[in-house]
Amino acid sequence: MFELLMMWDWLGFAIRWLHVITAIAWIGSSFYFIALDLGLRKAPDLPVGAHGEEWQVHGGGFYHVRKYLVAPAEMPDHLTWFKWESYSTWLSGFALLMLVYWVGGELYLIDQSKADLALWQGILISAATLSIGWLVYDRLCKSGLAERPTLLMVLLFVMLVAMGWGLNQVFTGRAMMLHLGAFTATIMTANVFFIIMPNQRIVVKDLQEGRTPDAKYGKIAKLRSTHNNYLTLPVVFLMLSNHYPLAFASEYNWLIAALVFLMGVTIRHYFNTRHARGGNPTWTWLATALLFLGVIILSSLGLEHEGDDAREEAALSGTALAMANTEGFEQVHEIVMGRCSMCHAREPFWDGIRTAPKGVLLETEGDVARRAHEIYLQAGVTHAMPPANVTYMEPEDRAAIRRWFRATQM
Secondary structure: OHHHHHHHHHHHHHHHHHHHHHHHHHHHHHHHHHHHHHOOEOOOOOOOOEEEEEEEEEOOEEEEEEEEOOOOOOOOOOOOOOOHHHHHHHHHHHHHHHHHHHOOHHHHOEOOOOOOOOHHHHHHHHHHHHHHHHHHHHHHHOOHHHHOHHHHHHHHHHHHHHHHHHHHOOEOHHHHHHHHHHHHHHHHHHHHHHHHHHHHHHHHHHHHOOOOOOOHHHHHHHHHHHHHHHHHHHHHHHHHHHHOHHHHOOOOHHHHHHHHHHHHHHHHHHHHHHHOOOOOOOHHHHHHHHHHHHHHHHHHOOOOOOOOHHHHOOOOOOOHHHHHOOOOHHHHHHHHHHHOOOOOOOOOOOOOOOOOHHHOOOOOHHHHHHOHHHHHHHHHHOOOOOHHHOOOOOHHHHHHHHHHHHHHOO
16 A cells, blocks of 8 residues: 555656646747747848748857748748647646546645535536636637737636636635636647647648638637737746645635736736837836735735734744743644644654655644744644645634734744
8 A cells, every 4th residue: 555655646746747847848938939929020031921030049059030920832841830838738737636636635625614515526616617618718719809809808817817716615725726727728728729720730731732821810829829928927826826825825815816817917018028129118017016015915814913014924933942931832732733733743644644744743842833933824824724624723723823923923
């Protein structure tokens, strides 16, 4: 059994790294082509049908790149397709989602304090989020809204905000953000698989058979490519959000996710404008900073604050002995023993957990005192721990943790 669990852990490790590697390749090529496309320049000697060209230097050599809006006059002998970076990222990400949030759904997927659902019901909601969400988005893009791209983007944003709010009614905070990111990534990969690649194949086939390709296929692909461009940065944040409890475990985590999408727009607009040599839109810096300030504020709203804010967020100071001697420590130690130590023990007895997560031990009084700030952040200020509140830590317990930690900062 031990060897089987070890292999399961290594499988998760392999899939996670595959996902990271393919995502780097996909995002890197996406950013490169966006910058290349926006930086194209007209030249007097461009061939018929060429939209622009770009001279670049890298790695000790020069590159001369030209773009045809529809297609060149004849099919080139060698053609490189960019698709597997996207497909591999989505497939590995979906495998990781199943491994962590479906197989491990009791800990990470459903928050029983929000919705009394069976695991299989949570998995159905998870799958429906990706599939039905894509169908709705695709239908919007194929409607008359395609001629009004700004309005289409606004509706997409509203759809993402509504989805974040809805998922937060049943899922844990980390699962909500992860699924919002997975849905967005599904849109991006499905755009490549169902729209961009088929349209490019039509153009290639027309060239091979001597027909003049229709420009509408490139226009359709361009719309989806633009969406992918602006969605990339929010996806990266959402996929990494489970490392930041102040984001995913906040009461307003779905609004934080909404602001992150807007930050992605302002950041990409800055770089897109710069790549297109359209100036230096420094206003986007202020807009991004204000949005991030909004994220910071939302991460703390709804909590029962007591005392000075600077003291509440202060890092662990003093010795573990001083922590243990502070009033309220005995109660906090009992809370941690009853709610946390079954996983964070030298020999965990929670099913499926063989070693304490991240090596955090919370058994002895010394363990609790040394981890005071982490306990305060993960279980007092936010609801990050216990995951999905599987041990039913009560609001009174969290309040006791806050009072104790704040008292240590006096």
